[in-house]
Amino acid sequence: PIGTCMPELDVREIPPVDRHSKIHTMFESMEPGETLTIINDHEPKPLYYEMAAETPDFDEDGYVVNQEEPDKFVAEFPKQQA
Numbered sequence: 860p861i862g863t864c865m866p867e868l869d870v871r872e873i874p875p876v877d878r879h880s881k882i883h884t885m886f887e888s889m890e891p892g893e894t895l896t897i898i899n900d901h902e903p904k905p906l907y908y909e910m911a912a913e914t915p916d917f918d919e920d921g922y923v924v925n926q927e928e929p930d931k932f933v934a935e936f937p938k939q940q941a
Contacts, residue, residue, distance in 0.1 A: 871931075897936060902924055
């Protein structure tokens with residue numbers, strides 16, 4: 860439905876060792892077609908490659924990242940439609 864609140868996770872406060880597992884858990888709990896927005900202090904390229912390799916329902920073509928501040932990157936990780 861329109862107006863659905865998409866999940867968002869600011870990982871800047873999460874210890875780096877815990878970030879990817881938290882992101883994967885959140886992504887797995889989403890519905891098909893939803894997009895997980897990650898806020899990070901660097902461009903999450905390693906996470907992108909990890910998701911592309913390990914997560915079949917990650918929509919690589921829909922991935923978008925914008926640098927809003929020197930230490931604020933906002934990345935969108937969409938989940939494929941069912």
